[in-house]
Amino acid sequence: MGQDLLGFYPQWYVPNFGSGYVVAAIASTHVLFSHISVGASFLLAYLLYKAYKGNHEEIYAYVKRYFLVLLLTSYIVGSLTGPGIWFSTTVSNPRGISALIHNFVWAWAAEWVWFVTEVALVYIIYYIFDKIDRRTLMHISWVFAVVSWGTLLLIVGILSFMMSPGSEKWFHTGNIMDSFYNPNYFPQVAVRTSFTVALAALMGLAIATRMRESKLRQELVREVSLIGIGGLLLAGMSMIWYLETLPDRAKTTLDFAIPEAFKNTIFISIILVALVFAFFYALPKANRSLAFLALLMVVVLGLTIFPQERIREWLRKPYIAGDYLYVNQIVARDVPAKGVKSEIPFIDEHGFLKVHPFVPASAKTVTPGNMLEAGRAMAMISCAHCHSLDPAGPRPLVQKLEQVSTRPDVIYQFIERRLSGDPHQGAAPYMPQIAGTDEEIRALAAYLADITKQYVESKRATEQAAR
Amino acid sequence: MPVDTTELLNVLRSPSGIDFYPVVIQVLMVLTWAMHMFFINITIGSLLMTIVGYVQRDLKWRKLSQKTIKIAIISLSLGIVFGVAPLLFTQVIYDNLWYTANNLSAWLVILFVPIVILAYYAAYFFYFRNRDRSPSWLVLFPLLSLAGILYAAAAMHIFSYQELFPDKWVDWYTNGGTTMNTSGWHVYAFSVPRYLFFILLSLFVFGIYMKGYAWFFSKREDMDQSFVAWFGQVGQKLAAVAGALLVLDAILYNALQGTLGHPVIWGTVGFVAVVWALLMAWSRSSAGWVAPTLVGLAFFSDLAVGIMREAIRMIELAKFNHTIYDYPMHLNIFGPVLFFGTLGVGIAVFAFVLYVLYKGGRRAGVYEASKVETANTLWRFAWFTVVMWLVIFWGTGVIVLANLNNY
Structure with a gap:
């Protein structure tokens, strides 16, 4: 390669929490509020059409209130958590976000056009709501709906590529279109679009609690509830299609590695929301508690969206993007069209610590004197993107290795087998292949044995103290 | 070194x-x-x-x-x-x-x-x-x-x-x-x-x-x-x-x-x-x-x-x-085409809404934009471009996926 270094960035590590959870918290919040805004744009355009046709003043008042709520929620929290995902991935997985940015810069730029248009329109609609004739208002609301949806249509291409390009074609053409429109694209658009409608309906019910009781309010509650049920049904059906288009590796992970509790939580929370919609459809007068619906949204955030985002991340493993970049930042396969080469042979030959620019000089070369320091550096750059090096946080290594051994030689064999990249040797399909020299892997094993031993001893001491 | x-x-x-x-x-x-x-x-x-x-x-x-x-x-x-x-x-x-x-x-x-x-x-x-x-x-x-x-x-x-x-x-x-300063708290x-x-x-x-x-x-x-x-x-x-x-x-x-x-x-x-x-x-x-x-x-x-x-x-x-x-x-060039095409549609939308905003903002009372020919023309053009964007966007997707499946 004619060089000594590879392009790894300084690493950020959050003890006992993990940078991945920071990303997940921001991303899940963004999904909730951005999805509400997309679904709401169509719901409100439809309601403005209905208000215009029937000259319903009460619906106009409802729609205006809804727009204000959107301004105060989706267009603050949603707008900021969007770039927040970039920010958090920039510091938790810089090469991952860089891979996506460099492949999809123009798709993202196009999404930005819609985003700017959408935000400008929501302000314009709200602030000129009563200063403009209602036909024009209706026209603007339909444009708002389409451009709002446009942001979803564009981002889904990138999200589905993250899961997998879906074919070999992109690797050989490098064409953005071959990665954007991958087999997972349309199913994911269908799932997300349907879900946005359901979420907008949920928000719609919350806003309807602020209307005075009338026949029109009851009709509205029933209609919004029905729309919510429809959204959930369509999302459920699209989900079957979506799962069909996942790569085989992800299907295996979904079936065998992801805890049933995760999947059941999502399923039960969706059924719960569907039942709420059905209840308010049958008894629209009962829809009076804003607190209940706000709580329900928190439930959706915590029990539907958060686990779903975690599962989506899990299914991508061992890759972070495009079936070629490992979650620990190593390029794991060639992308001939882009001139990208797998970095694993280079790292195996020269050593991970050596080629990483931000590993300190004191840990670059493994010696008997710096075994633990070099091992910790190896753990930091090889494992810490997904695994906590502390007793708490995401998938702590000490909790895993406690069941294996506290002996360096046994842990070394475990790493060699489990991270061999070869399923026949017992490699997990969601784990990256270990990269580095033999000395580096032995140093890693020594460090892991050391922290596991400390963990086991401290646990034992705590248990004895408790007795 | x-x-x-x-x-x-x-x-x-x-x-x-x-x-x-x-x-x-x-x-x-x-x-x-x-x-x-x-x-x-x-x-x-x-x-x-x-x-x-x-x-x-x-x-x-x-x-x-x-x-x-x-x-x-x-x-x-x-x-x-x-x-x-x-x-x-x-x-x-x-x-x-x-x-x-x-x-x-x-x-x-x-x-x-x-x-x-x-x-x-x-x-x-x-x-x-x-x-x-x-x-x-x-x-x-x-x-x-x-x-x-x-x-x-x-x-x-x-x-x-x-x-x-x-x-x-x-x-x-x-x-x-x-x-390694991994904490992220340094300036x-x-x-x-x-x-x-x-x-x-x-x-x-x-x-x-x-x-x-x-x-x-x-x-x-x-x-x-x-x-x-x-x-x-x-x-x-x-x-x-x-x-x-x-x-x-x-x-x-x-x-x-x-x-x-x-x-x-x-x-x-x-x-x-x-x-x-x-x-x-x-x-x-x-x-x-x-x-x-x-x-x-x-x-x-x-x-x-x-x-x-x-x-x-x-x-x-x-x-x-x-x-x-x-x-x-x-x-x-497909990426730039997508962006600049979308930008063109965005400009068409902004031309319509900014015209309405400017005219409406400078006068008191309700502005009847739908009775103004210029506003109507701008609206029709904006809507046409937005719908065309959708048609081309979906159409491209279908064509690309059809070819992807044959690859």
């Missing part, structure tokens, strides 16, 4: 390269940064004037704070959305700088999001509660909001400034080769004159914006015209003072950075100085074109600052024989 900075800058680039001419991405980055900065300048300026106005005893100043807080919340929204584009483009051509600078101080960028959200809600709370006789402690909210935005500005300043020292990155992160570089420069720029731009505001509403019979005129005069004074300090600070910062002798720096700082001189020269003019011209020039001042900022970065990188113009490229 110390790390070679030129090699470091090269290896930190994306291995997949870029798919279009770097100069195009650079121009888009600077242009959209100027748009972002224009609205952020208005946000900072309007929040500051909100605070100043609210603490005065005169009711006129209280009313000023009611106007400026509304400007602040809208411009903050626009500032955020316009900020997405330069953030995107910088990650493409300056990925090596941006990702490193962020990872050196990771918590700063993580805290950015919740702090700006809080700043936003504080501004909104004040907007809803600010009345002619509301209590004086309410000023805490715009203060909190301004503090949040200034924090965000400081974070962005730190990243942009740390970017300029690639030869120090490894030493910073490893404490001279002895450890390694900060330039007070550079940071202050953007605050002064905000006051300068917002002062001019206030003049533009007074001009825009000068025909509104339902508004107190003596207040509107006074609003513009306050803006004139603000811009006059801030503009003079801005030019001095620009000279100071560039002298400290060692870039003062470069012709691009002279050109851009000189442009801002000329805009300030025109503001002073036209201060007593009542001609209708003066205020909108100055608002346009205020935007171009932001553009000049954007060019200055970019020139400083290029001068600093040239010390390490690094330039974005040799970024490995695999040309692919």
Whole structure:
């Protein structure tokens, strides 16, 4: 390669929490509020059409209130958590976000056009709501709906590529279109679009609690509830299609590695929301508690969206993007069209610590004197993107290795087998292949044995103290 | 052995390269940064004037704070959305700088999001509660909001400034080769004159914006015209003072950075100085074109600052024989076609809504846009382009997927 270094960035590590959870918290919040805004744009355009046709003043008042709520929620929290995902991935997985940015810069730029248009329109609609004739208002609301949806249509291409390009074609053409429109694209658009409608309906019910009781309010509650049920049904059906288009590796992970509790939580929370919609459809007068619906949204955030985002991340493993970049930042396969080469042979030959620019000089070369320091550096750059090096946080290594051994030689064999990249040797399909020299892997094993031993001893001491 | 900075800058680039001419991405980055900065300048300026106005005893100043807080919340929204584009483009051509600078101080960028959200809600709370006789402690909210935005500005300043020292990155992160500073709580570089420069720029731009505001509403019979005129005069004074300090600070910062002798720096700082001189020269003019011209020039001042900022970065990188113009490229035109096509549709939509907004905003009462032929024509064209975008977008998807399945 004619060089000594590879392009790894300084690493950020959050003890006992993990940078991945920071990303997940921001991303899940963004999904909730951005999805509400997309679904709401169509719901409100439809309601403005209905208000215009029937000259319903009460619906106009409802729609205006809804727009204000959107301004105060989706267009603050949603707008900021969007770039927040970039920010958090920039510091938790810089090469991952860089891979996506460099492949999809123009798709993202196009999404930005819609985003700017959408935000400008929501302000314009709200602030000129009563200063403009209602036909024009209706026209603007339909444009708002389409451009709002446009942001979803564009981002889904990138999200589905993250899961997998879906074919070999992109690797050989490098064409953005071959990665954007991958087999997972349309199913994911269908799932997300349907879900946005359901979420907008949920928000719609919350806003309807602020209307005075009338026949029109009851009709509205029933209609919004029905729309919510429809959204959930369509999302459920699209989900079957979506799962069909996942790569085989992800299907295996979904079936065998992801805890049933995760999947059941999502399923039960969706059924719960569907039942709420059905209840308010049958008894629209009962829809009076804003607190209940706000709580329900928190439930959706915590029990539907958060686990779903975690599962989506899990299914991508061992890759972070495009079936070629490992979650620990190593390029794991060639992308001939882009001139990208797998970095694993280079790292195996020269050593991970050596080629990483931000590993300190004191840990670059493994010696008997710096075994633990070099091992910790190896753990930091090889494992810490997904695994906590502390007793708490995401998938702590000490909790895993406690069941294996506290002996360096046994842990070394475990790493060699489990991270061999070869399923026949017992490699997990969601784990990256270990990269580095033999000395580096032995140093890693020594460090892991050391922290596991400390963990086991401290646990034992705590248990004895408790007795 | 110390790390070679030129090699470091090269290896930190994306291995997949870029798919279009770097100069195009650079121009888009600077242009959209100027748009972002224009609205952020208005946000900072309007929040500051909100605070100043609210603490005065005169009711006129209280009313000023009611106007400026509304400007602040809208411009903050626009500032955020316009900020997405330069953030995107910088990650493409300056990925090596941006990702490193962020990872050196990771918590700063993580805290950015919740702090700006809080700043936003504080501004909104004040907007809803600010009345002619509301209590004086309410000023805490715009203060909190301004503090949040200034924090965000400081974070962005730190990243942009740390970017300029690639030869120090490894030493910073490893404490001279002895450890890994993984905590993300460190700040390694900060330039007070550079940071202050953007605050002064905000006051300068917002002062001019206030003049533009007074001009825009000068025909509104339902508004107190003596207040509107006074609003513009306050803006004139603000811009006059801030503009003079801005030019001095620009000279100071560039002298400290060692870039003062470069012709691009002279050109851009000189442009801002000329805009300030025109503001002073036209201060007593009542001609209708003066205020909108100055608002346009205020935007171009932001553009000049954007060019200055970019020139400083290029001068600093040239010390390490690094330039974005040799970024490995695999040309692919489909992406740019998607973006520029979407941009065209966006412009068509904006032409329609801005026409309606302009016409409706300058008169009292309900504006019957649907009875105006121009508005109708613009609406039909906007809707046609939006629907065509959808048709082409979906159609392309179907064709690509059909071919993908046959690959």
